[in-house]
Amino acid sequence: MSAEIAEYEKDANAWFAENAPGPQDFMLPLTFMEVGTDQQFDFLRDWQRKVYEAGYLGAAWPKDYGGGGLSQAHQDAATKAMKAHHTPIMFNTIGLGWAGPLILDMGTEAHKRKYIKGILSGEDVWCQGFSEPENGSDLGNAQLRAVRDGDEYVLNGSKIWTTHGHYAKYMILLARTDFDAPNKYAGLSFFLSPMRVPGIETHKIRKLTGEHGFTQTFFTDARIPAEGLMGAEGAGWQVAMQTLMYERNAKGGQAGGYSITEIDPLEILDLARKAERGGKPVLEDPVIRERLVDFMIEAQAMRQNAGRAKLPPLNQDCPQALPLMSKLVMTEYLREINQFALSLQGTKGGYYVGEPNAVDDGYWHRHYLNAFSATIGGGTSQIQRNIIGEHALGLPKTR
Amino acid sequence: MSDFGKIGFTEEQIDMLTAADRFCREKSPMEKVRSLIEDEQGYAADVWKEIGALGWLGIAIPEEYGGVGLSLTEVVPVAEQMGRRMMHSPFVATTLAAQAILAGGTETQKSEILPQIANGAAATLALSEQNGDWELANILAAATPDDKGYHLSGTKTFVADLGSADWVIASVKIKDDVAHAIIPKSSIPDSAIRREVIIDETKRCYELNLDRVLIGENDIMEVDKTDAALHHIHLAANLLSAAELTGAAQSCIDYTVEYLGTRKQFGKLIGAFQALKHPTVDAFVDYQKARSLLYTAAFNFARQGEGEIAVRMAKAKAEETLSFAADRSIQFHGGFGFTYDCDAQLYRRRAIFLASQHGDARYHKQKLADLLLKA
Numbered sequence: 056m057s058a059e060i061a062e063y064e065k066d067a068n069a070w071f072a073e074n075a076p077g078p079q080d081f082m083l084p085l086t087f088m089e090v091g092t093d094q095q096f097d098f099l100r101d102w103q104r105k106v107y108e109a110g111y112l113g114a115a116w117p118k119d120y121g122g123g124g125l126s127q128a129h130q131d132a133a134t135k136a137m138k139a140h141h142t143p144i145m146f147n148t149i150g151l152g153w154a155g156p157l158i159l160d161m162g163t164e165a166h167k168r169k170y171i172k173g174i175l176s177g178e179d180v181w182c183q184g185f186s187e188p189e190n191g192s193d194l195g196n197a198q199l200r201a202v203r204d205g206d207e208y209v210l211n212g213s214k215i216w217t218t219h220g221h222y223a224k225y226m227i228l229l230a231r232t233d234f235d236a237p238n239k240y241a242g243l244s245f246f247l248s249p250m251r252v253p254g255i256e257t258h259k260i261r262k263l264t265g266e267h268g269f270t271q272t273f274f275t276d277a278r279i280p281a282e283g284l285m286g287a288e289g290a291g292w293q294v295a296m297q298t299l300m301y302e303r304n305a306k307g308g309q310a311g312g313y314s315i316t317e318i319d320p321l322e323i324l325d326l327a328r329k330a331e332r333g334g335k336p337v338l339e340d341p342v343i344r345e346r347l348v349d350f351m352i353e354a355q356a357m358r359q360n361a362g363r364a365k366l367p368p369l370n371q372d373c374p375q376a377l378p379l380m381s382k383l384v385m386t387e388y389l390r391e392i393n394q395f396a397l398s399l400q401g402t403k404g405g406y407y408v409g410e411p412n413a414v415d416d417g418y419w420h421r422h423y424l425n426a427f428s429a430t431i432g433g434g435t436s437q438i439q440r441n442i443i444g445e446h447a448l449g450l451p452k453t454r
Numbered sequence: 455m456s457d458f459g460k461i462g463f464t465e466e467q468i469d470m471l472t473a474a475d476r477f478c479r480e481k482s483p484m485e486k487v488r489s490l491i492e493d494e495q496g497y498a499a500d501v502w503k504e505i506g507a508l509g510w511l512g513i514a515i516p517e518e519y520g521g522v523g524l525s526l527t528e529v530v531p532v533a534e535q536m537g538r539r540m541m542h543s544p545f546v547a548t549t550l551a552a553q554a555i556l557a558g559g560t561e562t563q564k565s566e567i568l569p570q571i572a573n574g575a576a577a578t579l580a581l582s583e584q585n586g587d588w589e590l591a592n593i594l595a596a597a598t599p600d601d602k603g604y605h606l607s608g609t610k611t612f613v614a615d616l617g618s619a620d621w622v623i624a625s626v627k628i629k630d631d632v633a634h635a636i637i638p639k640s641s642i643p644d645s646a647i648r649r650e651v652i653i654d655e656t657k658r659c660y661e662l663n664l665d666r667v668l669i670g671e672n673d674i675m676e677v678d679k680t681d682a683a684l685h686h687i688h689l690a691a692n693l694l695s696a697a698e699l700t701g702a703a704q705s706c707i708d709y710t711v712e713y714l715g716t717r718k719q720f721g722k723l724i725g726a727f728q729a730l731k732h733p734t735v736d737a738f739v740d741y742q743k744a745r746s747l748l749y750t751a752a753f754n755f756a757r758q759g760e761g762e763i764a765v766r767m768a769k770a771k772a773e774e775t776l777s778f779a780a781d782r783s784i785q786f787h788g789g790f791g792f793t794y795d796c797d798a799q800l801y802r803r804r805a806i807f808l809a810s811q812h813g814d815a816r817y818h819k820q821k822l823a824d825l826l827l828k829a
Contacts, residue, residue: 324827344823345816351826352767352819355458356743359750362461368468369461369749372704373742380739440735441728448711448738450731451723 060128067136075140085316087148088218088428091266099146103177113175113310121172130311145312150174150181153301154227156308182223184214192438195240201230206281210274220257220270223250229295232288243291247283264424302433303382320350326399350392376447383439386429393423459754459764471531482541496658497543506574520569530752533694537701542656544576544615546694551577553690554623558675558683580610580624588813590684597626603671606664616660634675654807691812692769699772700748703741703779706801710783730786737779744775766822770815776805
């Protein structure tokens with residue numbers, strides 16, 4: 056590490072030590088997909104702006120468009136400092152992590168000037184319009200219709216599972232511009248679409264937790280500017296695939312910070328100490344101990360995978376494997392460790408959020424149920440296995 | 455979590471990885487592995503000679519004793535690539551014996567034996583006994599002093615590659631203390647050695663009866679270093695075992711993928727079926743994790759205190775990985791998978807064997823629980 060980065064990291068640590076908000080009297084979302092109330096939204100937007108203004112978000116993005124103009128190593132150091140101080144997430148993930156890098160990589164100069172700064176400050180919230188009610192894992196079959204009319208496109212159809220749908224100013228949108236294309240992929244186009252235009256309506260969807268968090272978005276003769284087209288008309292599938300590479304952390308360029316809070320297995324040790332079985336702490340149960348160690352091995356493997364991904368001499372056996380598998384590994388780990396946390400609560404495993412006797416106010420129950428947002432969203436774990444099998448191992452295509 | 459060790463590498467380690475990759479691929483094609491199963495010693499004498507000439511036995515031996523002066527960090531890629539090509543030789547047994555001498559030998563023993571090992575001579579360890587215990591101090595073999603030295607007694611099992619070794623380092627009890635005896639192979643009668651039938655047919659293990667073996671008074675290693683030496687041997691053995699398992703997992707998965715991409719049923723390549731594809735991917739993802747843990751353990755091995763956790767994690771994960779990958783490989787090869795000719799059985803047997811030596815995954819997790827989970 057250069058002295059300059061070390062100095063920057065020191066400053067970042069000092070800043071986060073001073074400014075990290077700490078616990079609140081309401082539940083802070085652990086992932087960007089859990090923002091369900093205005094209180095949570097306002098808090099996270101304020102926090103993101105504060106971090107951006109301090110220079111610890113978008114540090115490696117170009118200065119001309121609102122970034123810090125520094126190196127990726129600077130941003131990595133800032134992100135590390137955030138983790139060390141257990142700060143809240145950077146909630147505007149679809150902008151920071153997916154749309155932003157896409158615009159910087161392949162957007163026009165006008166796109167960059169218009170969108171990048173608002174993504175970083177949190178002023179402009181972004182959402183994603185990929186899945187449809189009838190087309191989820193089969194994303195290439197998306198049917199939302201976009202018809203060119205002068206310098207506008209007219210949209211008709213519906214998108215679903217739109218995280219931040221009711222807060223978003225912009226959407227990255229996959230739509231069908233050609234219904235007669237030689238194959239389903241060739242008829243798709245990719246748009247940076249405004250959300251606040253006549254004909255676009257969002258309807259809240261209630262999640263399995265009982266809370267609100269995402270929407271179904273309806274498009275009825277909605278007119279959007281044609282300048283929002285990303286790439287050529289008909290090239291939407293390739294653009295969408297590139298976006299998914301950012302989303303799955305298989306490609307770099309994100310603004311930084313984290314959108315999903317990692318859980319260290321040491322955090323559930325306390326549950327195992329407190330819960331009793333036969334008058335003794337559950338932590339003395341050899342089966343429970345073995346499972347806890349399994350999670351520790353898994354967490355250590357994830358961290359060292361991330362380290363190995365940056366060490367080319369140690370990943371020549373299959374260089375693309377580590378980035379391709381990180382989404383699958385991380386999201387399944389979070390689902391499983393939250394699930395395991397419930398089993399460490401004895402009878403109290405039966406309580407839920409809102410019950411005064413619940414362990415940690417029902418934190419683990421809520422996060423177990425919410426964990427499915429990540430094992431399903433962004434391509435299900437089953438789709439991830441197809442991708443790893445076909446792209447890293449060269450197995451025959453399933454479809 | 456951060457003090458479990460962090461991944462890294464040394465330039466020399468990468469040089470070894472590149473060299474061992476090429477060497478093992480060239481010298482150990484699967485037909486050769488198969489033919490050596492029928493060989494009494496289980497390895498190709500010319501290849502073993504070459505390994506000695508390359509100086510690989512001296513990688514982790516200090517320069518003052520004729521070695522290269524590196525550490526097990528640089529041995530790991532060699533063991534990994536040997537495991538990957540299922541190349542057997544007395545390399546691992548000899549490396550571990552040298553580690554034992556380094557950890558607990560007298561100055562005279564080190565300067566007499568280590569240069570010969572660095573030059574290509576083989577040695578081995580005799581630690582296990584009939585009780586099958588992984589706790590190395592739980593032994594019955596004994597050394598009783600007499601006027602000329604020591605009279606040994608008891609029986610050792612799983613003595614790797616004893617057929618080729620010039621020295622055997624055996625754990626024995628002197629009264630209540632465990633000590634290590636260095637036995638020149640020449641002082642062991644042929645009748646005291648019996649080749650064991652082990653599940654991994656590419657490897658060789660022997661039972662050694664010590665009852666008629668006499669050694670000199672200078673052939674005992676330093677008794678006050680026994681505990682530290684046993685601990686070091688245990689971790690070194692598991693580190694190299696993790697390397698062999700991880701390397702084998704890579705080629706086992708390649709072997710399965712090859713079949714899934716050529717065999718057709720119902721008019722389709724069977725790898726297109728998710729019931730076969732997804733478990734194969736799970737095995738591959740496990741292998742990637744195992745390799746990250748292996749190189750973390752390798753990099754941290756020399757650093758006190760962090761080595762043990764990283765090594766136990768690496769061995770536990772590597773064993774589970776190869777066990778699963780090979781088990782599914784047998785299944786996914788269908789009827790052919792049930793035959794001796796299918797290589798999947800070689801990998802499955804390798805995993806069972808290496809699990810049985812120096813602790814299986816569950817054993818290491820229990821040790822990790824004691825280290826990590828304080829009430």
